[in-house]
Amino acid sequence: MNSAPNIEEARDEAQGIAVGSSFYAAMRILPRAQRDAMFQVYSFCRQVDDIADSDGPRDERLEALQQWREDIDALYAGNPPARVQSYAASIAQFGMRREDFIAVIDGMEMDVPADIRAPDEATLDLYCDRVASAVGRLSVKIFGLPDDDGILLAHHLGRALQLTNILRDIDEDADIGRLYLPRELLFHAGITSSDPDTVIASPAVPKVAAPLVKRARAHYDKADEIMSRNRRSTVKAPRIMSKYYRKILELLVERGFALPRDPVRLGRASKIAILLQYGIV
Template sequence: MSLETAAADANYGTTASGSSFYAAMRILPRAQRQAMFQIYSFCRKVDDIADSDAPRPERLAALQQWRDDIDALYRGHPPARLQDYVASVRRFGLKREDFLAIVDGMEMDVPQDIRAPDLATLDLYCDRVASAVGRLSVRVFGLPENDGILLAHHLGRALQLTNILRDVDEDAGLGRLYLPREALLLAGITGDDPSRVIADRGLPKVCLPLAERARIHFQKADEVMNRNSRRMVRAPRIMSKYYHAILDLLIARGFQSPRAPVRVGKMARIAILLRYALI
């Protein structure tokens, strides 16, 4: 390994070290680990743009620059910030359209904050910001094409729906509401003001069906992983078990206000890592 490669690996690892996926990425062989750190770094950078306090036109322009840079990468003229990605793109066959889908997903929050999207829009959002990341990742893990795409579909949605349920109060503080409009109406909630919705007594009637949808996606993801090599699915299995534990904690806590934050304890995280990474 060259000094430059070692430095880049350390840099990407530092960027990812605050991620809940860090342990799952860290167990991978070097080339796979580097590629996953690069994918994570890319996601962090475009997400930071979408979530920044910069004026919306500036954020839109910054995201468009990322699209232009991705296009340049795939034309064989990578800009400096994507130069290190060339080897990973070639080695693992990473798809341009998946990188662009992630940018498109992050941009969905920029022209205006998402508030009570319909189910189709919510599913599109989950596909772009989560399942597209999964489609890049499963190529790095080496899964067969069809099972890889299927795993990305189900696990991406399971993780993102769990995120939405976990972060409902935090998102409301940012003026965002990802809970689907149809579920709100079924619960008798007709507005889309985030602060009012999260205080509504009917909120559990919205969140519990969404939790069940996430649970089904976890189950479908498990079915895919169970028929593939344990070595290939070690990292996604760790991600799945960690987030499934979060979902279980959310359901056990309930969704009625006030809602205490939930966290998977250190020993539980270690147990997941030991069971699926080392044993």
């Protein structure tokens, strides 16, 4: 039987997963207890996401996600399995909710029975809430935001980040058979297919992307408004994440959404500039 990992092992594992991600710089500026908790949340999200994105049989992926649900339930019941045992101290310290861990699993599972293709607007919003805003609800507990503003920030920033991901990854998602552009916007642009390869080749993709860009910007603006009324030290990590991803969104707009769509990445100099501007209190 594997022994339960101690906090140092959990930290090293989570940090190893997080290095190179867009969230790493924002997490590393946090005090140690907050940083450890964020690495645990990130590690959890990566592990369930890897299950959903694997090419294994769908029934095995569903079973693996169900095991994660059972492990989270056991954790909150006071009998945590080894792989989540190190979460207990962070949950006790920061008050992260079981429902938000479960929501993340539910969101990852939305891609498993069948790949998401042109969801309706309501399904897309539910997906964004589960895979992004639920992560935000866990995170704002760690950051120490008041409950009301924390929930609002998670709602808006989570959706802003996820819509940016969707716009950035249109072609990459299509390569694995997925299409997150909502069907209502596709129809409005004159695209009647839900086949990913057909859709991404359409010259009408920019018309589909435009309202999603507008929506993401509105969420970023609302997130900025919420963060502006909270202590700078409390919101420095989510502010850095927001600025990273908003810059990516603007680079996408500058590039355009017509073919060819070259990959967009935030350069090292831009990352350092954002970190220096918003990471120093």
